[in-house]
Amino acid sequence: xxxxxxxxxxxxQLVEHLVERKIQKxxxxxxxxxxxxxxxxxxxxxxxxIEPIFICSKQSQELYGDRFQTILADDPTDASVKAVALxxxxxxxxxxxxxxxxxxxxxxxxxxxxxxxxxxxxxxHVAAAxxxxxxxxxxxxDAAVIPYPTEEQRQAQIRYVVDFCHAFHVExxxxxxxxxxxxxxxxxxxxxxxxxxxxxxxxxxxFGDCIVDGPLDLKTSCCAEALAIKKIDSPIGGEADALIFxxxxxxxxxxxxxxxxxxxxxxxxxxGPMVPVVLPSxxxxxxSKFYSLALATMITIDS
Numbered sequence: 001x002x003x004x005x006x007x008x009x010x011x012x013q014l015v016e017h018l019v020e021r022k023i024q025k026x027x028x029x030x031x032x033x034x035x036x037x038x039x040x041x042x043x044x045x046x047x048x049x050i051e052p053i054f055i056c057s058k059q060s061q062e063l064y065g066d067r068f069q070t071i072l073a074d075d076p077t078d079a080s081v082k083a084v085a086l087x088x089x090x091x092x093x094x095x096x097x098x099x100x101x102x103x104x105x106x107x108x109x110x111x112x113x114x115x116x117x118x119x120x121x122x123x124x125h126v127a128a129a130x131x132x133x134x135x136x137x138x139x140x141x142d143a144a145v146i147p148y149p150t151e152e153q154r155q156a157q158i159r160y161v162v163d164f165c166h167a168f169h170v171e172x173x174x175x176x177x178x179x180x181x182x183x184x185x186x187x188x189x190x191x192x193x194x195x196x197x198x199x200x201x202x203x204x205x206x207f208g209d210c211i212v213d214g215p216l217d218l219k220t221s222c223c224a225e226a227l228a229i230k231k232i233d234s235p236i237g238g239e240a241d242a243l244i245f246x247x248x249x250x251x252x253x254x255x256x257x258x259x260x261x262x263x264x265x266x267x268x269x270x271x272g273p274m275v276p277v278v279l280p281s282x283x284x285x286x287x288s289k290f291y292s293l294a295l296a297t298m299i300t301i302d303s
Contacts, residue, residue, distance in 0.1 A: 009135065013292065015047055035254055037280075096277075123271075124156065126269060127267065130251060140242060143248065177199075178245050
């Protein structure tokens with residue numbers, strides 16, 4: 001059993017937390033015409049933390065029968081538009097991509113007139129990973145959406161991961177600004193100069209209760225011994241709760257590497273729209289999609 005004040009350190013504890021507190025959110029599942037989506041959703045239904053709304057074909061509508069709410073759609077494009085409209089009308093707390101191309105769903109999400117990205121909001125990808133060799137969950141961004149974050153986008157990324165950590169009961173998360181070394185290099189890596197401003201903003205409380213430091217490399221961010229060997233004095237202490245990657249290449253490489261070589265369990269979603277958008281990759285496992293639904297449910301508890 002997880003005490004309310006204890007940090008949630010893995011996905012099993014996350015699911016346990018949702019089940020124990022009987023937390024349930026409405027999930028609009030867009031075009032669930034593939035087995036993988038259906039299996040992940042069924043797992044979440046059995047766990048009890050989602051109430052699905054299927055925006056689907058006639059065949060799927062007949063499959064689900066009277067068990068769940070369904071909305072008939074003609075094709076993936078029509079399903080995407082109807083799912084986004086459902087969210088706009090307050091009919092769903094989470095949006096989940098099924099057997100639909102990402103660009104099709106995002107076109108509906110980002111539509112300036114009928115979409116669900118509020119003006120001024122930053123759309124980015126936030127992931128959570130449980131690596132067997134690391135003692136807690138680690139959040140990171142961005143592995144899928146923003147190629148080269150601007151200062152404004154990077155500020156939003158920090159706010160998002162801090163909010164995620166707080167939702168997981170990490171009272172004062174340690175956020176590391178990742179780079180290939182620990183030195184600011186305005187000539188070769190001009191964005192590292194912006195790291196100085198981000199650290200000052202964190203000290204002023206702009207991002208809420210957290211610690212932000214960098215540039216730090218991945219090892220010194222997550223290994224106290226490496227930090228000590230390099231004689232680096234950082235409040236992160238080799239115990240990062242969240243990582244802000246400099247660009248999509250670094251974030252995506254980290255995502256793929258830890259799943260391939262370190263047996264990491266993953267969850268991820270899009271942050272910025274009116275509701276979290278679970279946008280699984282074709283290579284994601286059913287378990288990863290299930291955990292992503294749990295992640296989305298967790299961060300919408302207070303909304």
